[in-house]
Amino acid sequence: MLRSLLFSLVLSVGLASTLPAMTAAVEHPGSVPVLLGLDKVRAELKLDSLQRAVLDSIRSEYKSAANKLVPPAGATQDQRAAAEKSLLQLNDRYNRRALSVLNDHQRQRFSEIERQMLGASAVFVPSVQGKLSLSDKQKQQVESIRLSGLAYVGKINRQFEEGKIGYSDRIKLLHDRRMSQGASLMKVLTPEQRAALLTLEGKKILLSGVIFLPDGGLNKASSVPG
Secondary structure, rough: EEEEEEEOOOOEEEOOOOOOOOOOOOOOOOOOOHHHHHHHHHHHOOOHHHHHHHHHHHHHEEEEEEEHHOOOOOOOOHHHHHHHHHHHHHHHHHHHHHHOEEEEEEEHHHHHHHHHHHHHHHHHHHHHHOOOOOHHHHHHHHHHHHHHHHHHHHHHHHHHHOOOOHHHHHHHHHHHHHHHHHHHHHHHOOOOHHHHHOOOOOOOOOOOOEEEEEOOOOOOOOOOOO
C-alpha cells in the first residue's frame, strides 16, 4: 500500500534535529491541528460546524507560523538549533489551542486515535508510560531508544540537506528506522504491558494514506512504501 500523508512533529521540513539532548518527551509529539484536519478524524470525533471552523483557522495559523521558522539554506548549526527550539514551542502552543476546542469526551477519543498513529512510539509519551506502569529501568531503556532515534533522524536529515541522499531514500530510511525502533520498544515491555498499550488505542479507525515518521516534518503528498 502507498501511504501519502506524513503525520509528524511539525509542518516544516529540513531541520537536522540538533537538539536531541535538550528535547524532552512530550504528550503530543505530532501536530494536533494537522491530525484534527483529517476528515475521518473529524467524523469520528463528531465535530460540529463551529469546532471545524475554529480548527481550520488554528491549523492555517500554525502552518503559516511554522513555515516562517524554517532556517534558510546554508544556515549555521546554531541557527538551526534556534529554529528547532522555536518550532517545538510553536507546536506545543498550537497543540494546546487545538485541544481546547474539543470537549472532554472528544479529547479522550482523540488521545486514542493519536496513540494509534504513533504505534509503538506512544511508549515515549509520559502519560502512556504512567498508564503502563513502566519501571525506572524500563523508562531508562525507552529514553535511550528515543534519543538514539533523534540522533539518527538528525544524521539522515543532514545527509538529505547536503544532497547525499534523495527524498525517497530519506523517507525510506526513516520509515525503516521507525519499524526497527518499534520492535525495540516492544521488547522493553512485558506481555501484559504490550496488551495494555493496544487497549489504550481504543476502537481502531482506518486512516488510509497516513503514517507517522519521526522526521521533524509534515511532508505533503509523498508516496511511502509500507
